[in-house]
Amino acid sequence: MIRHRLFMAWVAALTLFGIASDARSLTEIPPREFLIVYSGNTLGELKPCGCAKEEDQGGFERRVTYFKQVAMKSKNTLFVDTGDSFKEPSRQGKIKARYLMQAMSLLKYDAVIPGDKDLVYGEAFLNEGASIPWLLSNARLSKINPPETRIKKLENGLTIAMLAVVDPDLYYAAEHNGGRITDPKESAKKSIDKLNASEHPDVIVLLTHMKRDKALSLLALDGVDVVINGHIEADTDVIDMTPVKQDGKIFIQPGPRGQKMGELTVRIDKAGNKSFDQRMVRLDSNIKFDPKMIKWYEDYNREVEDLFFASLDARKDQHGKEKVYASEQMCLTCHLGKHDVWSKSRHGHAYETINRVNKAFDPECLKCHVTGFDRAGGFISEVDTPDLKNVQCEVCHGPGLEHAEDPQPGFGSNAQQACKLCHVKNHSPNFNFSKYWPKIKH
Numbered sequence: 001m002i003r004h005r006l007f008m009a010w011v012a013a014l015t016l017f018g019i020a021s022d023a024r025s026l027t028e029i030p031p032r033e034f035l036i037v038y039s040g041n042t043l044g045e046l047k048p049c050g051c052a053k054e055e056d057q058g059g060f061e062r063r064v065t066y067f068k069q070v071a072m073k074s075k076n077t078l079f080v081d082t083g084d085s086f087k088e089p090s091r092q093g094k095i096k097a098r099y100l101m102q103a104m105s106l107l108k109y110d111a112v113i114p115g116d117k118d119l120v121y122g123e124a125f126l127n128e129g130a131s132i133p134w135l136l137s138n139a140r141l142s143k144i145n146p147p148e149t150r151i152k153k154l155e156n157g158l159t160i161a162m163l164a165v166v167d168p169d170l171y172y173a174a175e176h177n178g179g180r181i182t183d184p185k186e187s188a189k190k191s192i193d194k195l196n197a198s199e200h201p202d203v204i205v206l207l208t209h210m211k212r213d214k215a216l217s218l219l220a221l222d223g224v225d226v227v228i229n230g231h232i233e234a235d236t237d238v239i240d241m242t243p244v245k246q247d248g249k250i251f252i253q254p255g256p257r258g259q260k261m262g263e264l265t266v267r268i269d270k271a272g273n274k275s276f277d278q279r280m281v282r283l284d285s286n287i288k289f290d291p292k293m294i295k296w297y298e299d300y301n302r303e304v305e306d307l308f309f310a311s312l313d314a315r316k317d318q319h320g321k322e323k324v325y326a327s328e329q330m331c332l333t334c335h336l337g338k339h340d341v342w343s344k345s346r347h348g349h350a351y352e353t354i355n356r357v358n359k360a361f362d363p364e365c366l367k368c369h370v371t372g373f374d375r376a377g378g379f380i381s382e383v384d385t386p387d388l389k390n391v392q393c394e395v396c397h398g399p400g401l402e403h404a405e406d407p408q409p410g411f412g413s414n415a416q417q418a419c420k421l422c423h424v425k426n427h428s429p430n431f432n433f434s435k436y437w438p439k440i441k442h
Contacts, residue, residue: 040082040230040254057259061289082230083115101130138187142178161201167210324377341442347391368422
């Protein structure tokens, strides 16, 4: 009997000790946190054009510096991108895409969705000369085969799982090329079940590439903690970057053209509850250019210049045979006062501004800094068509050779519409016709 009592007392003591030990271990678990840096919707913007100070944000020369600064502060960081790095296909665009993939590879992202616009040069292009951690959970493409999930174990002991789903409606071309895209919600559920059974992640981050409303609905999925969505139709689209918090979860979106980096700090308290702090970081002039990336951009410029001169004969054959522009010198003969106003305006010196920054060979710049570039009878090069440099009268009023040879009233009366071709949000965010017109009124 005595032995039995002693044994029971010993068991009770051990039980109490175990409870106390568990309580102590719970209180000793420190709150942990990590940072998610997210980007997307770059749309081929290697570097801001510099036309407007307000839009002088972004570019990979700054992004690389920013990534290095973040990595130095903390090893507990996740870098993700929601896709649409490329824009519409063109010869210059393909050069951009190749340099952009070089930069993305250098940045060491943890996961990147191939956006629908990233397939404009074909799926095989995404494998050319770059190491990018593509991620797709509900799609199997014909030329690339990204994993369904990615796992990152942080130095603070947290295990982060990443998965990525895309909207089949945006990737119809991929399906026609032999790919297969399944329902994003059902695929996400299956991936989450697998992750919980095998990896037991502390946080699940779901990357999505779809319209906002569709992506936002996925926040209700069991197991998902963070949804980061990217998709953009045009670089002038307005993106709602305001975070949506719901039932202890969060939905966020990156901004356009890589101008800002999103930062989401995720905190997990002792009881496992999660909280979030989100902010957007401007990549402006306060962030210095990375020296290696300066050389990278110079290499890109050289390739674009080579392309410009390689296509010179073709442009002469295509656009140089028909003469339709009179040039500002012919306009001068009848419109002396108006010409004087023009010559003192920034339009009258538009070519100098791109020549000063070594961009007088860049088609993306020339179209808004010369007269009739890539149009019949328009500017070809400084040597071939020196009389069509700058934003001359005919940019706004239309080709005027016939009018100059036989002047008639009413020519070029719809000039206001021409302003909208170059004074777009990206290059002229504060443009307002009634406010700008007095500066060039003539």
